[in-house]
Amino acid sequence: xxxxxxxxxxxxxxxxxxxxxIAPDYLLVERAVAEDLLxxxxxxxxxxxxxxASKSKDYGxxxxxxxxxxxxxxxxxxxxxxxxxxGGACDEAARFVAPTIVLGPSAESRLMREEIFGPVLPVVVVxxxxxxxxxxxxxSAAEEPLSVYLFSESRSVRQxxxxxxxxGSLVVNETLLHFANPYLPFGGIGxxxxxxxxxVASYRCFTHERSTLLRTTNPLLEVERVLRYAPYRGFHVAxxxxxxxxxxxxxxxxxxxxxxxxxxxxxxxYWHATSGPRADLDK
Numbered sequence: 288x289x290x291x292x293x294x295x296x297x298x299x300x301x302x303x304x305x306x307x308x309i310a311p312d313y314l315l316v317e318r319a320v321a322e323d324l325l326x327x328x329x330x331x332x333x334x335x336x337x338x339x340a341s342k343s344k345d346y347g348x349x350x351x352x353x354x355x356x357x358x359x360x361x362x363x364x365x366x367x368x369x370x371x372x373x374g375g376a377c378d379e380a381a382r383f384v385a386p387t388i389v390l391g392p393s394a395e396s397r398l399m400r401e402e403i404f405g406p407v408l409p410v411v412v413v414x415x416x417x418x419x420x421x422x423x424x425x426x427s428a429a430e431e432p433l434s435v436y437l438f439s440e441s442r443s444v445r446q447x448x449x450x451x452x453x454x455g456s457l458v459v460n461e462t463l464l465h466f467a468n469p470y471l472p473f474g475g476i477g478x479x480x481x482x483x484x485x486x487v488a489s490y491r492c493f494t495h496e497r498s499t500l501l502r503t504t505n506p507l508l509e510v511e512r513v514l515r516y517a518p519y520r521g522f523h524v525a526x527x528x529x530x531x532x533x534x535x536x537x538x539x540x541x542x543x544x545x546x547x548x549x550x551x552x553x554x555x556x557y558w559h560a561t562s563g564p565r566a567d568l569d570k
Contacts, residue, residue: 289323289327293327293331294331295438296314296436296438296462297328297331297332297335298335298462299436300386300406300462301346303347304349304405305404306347306349306405307463308404308433309433310463311408311436313399313408313410313411315413315422316410316411316412316413318412325388325410328388329372332373332386335386336386340383340385340386341381341385346386348383349383349405350382352379352380354382354405355379355384356379358407359384360397361397362375362387362398365396365397366396367393367398367399368391368396369390369392369393369409370390371387371388371389371390372388372389373386373388374386374387374388375387384407386406386408389407390412391410391411391412392409392411396409399411420451420452424451430477430478430479431453431455431476431477431478431479432455432479433456433475434457435448436462437458438460440460453476455479456471468485469485470485470486472486473485473488514526
């Protein structure tokens, strides 16, 4: 549904004036629906913030004048070759950048290469879902994004995206809300970070899972000593190979392996105790 998709994209891009690490950086849209979606996006931005967003009480400020200057340079000074469909106004003194849509910037432009961190949405029109997925796959192979947003009701498209796109989070038919869900681990991968938090994932991320092994020094319980210590002979190798042999994890087979292994160790212990050199206990 384009109307729902448009509202969610516009909201995700303009929340806190786009100053969130998971705001959509650019939009890939199929040519068949591009004109309709772009018109809806512009209309949704007007509905949210009025004709002049600088007068809206619901629209925020850019963090500082330097960030406004950086966004101005990306939109107006960098030769991106795109067309400004709406917005574009920048005011360093007021720390204001209007919600802006730029259609068709070049792949080498700053708008497409850098994190925007502001209310500017570059839009690239593609001919098919395959082309869009290939672009995202290539981009994620070079630098993994923190989040990827996919709008599609097609199960096959969703499965292909999940299988091929490397990213911190894959969000289908929504923007940003995965961060608000305490049951979903949130974090990046590769260039976008390591580890995740939220709920039990926070506990696992910020604690160390320590292993502790406890044994007794009672020599009567060290039944593996006939196989463990040098010098090694042929039966040592054969016994170790048997004990380390990987078998299918069927319960009955696993039990047989344990029983046979225990019997083998018992036989070797008995052999070692009766055939090796012994001290004269009568002296």
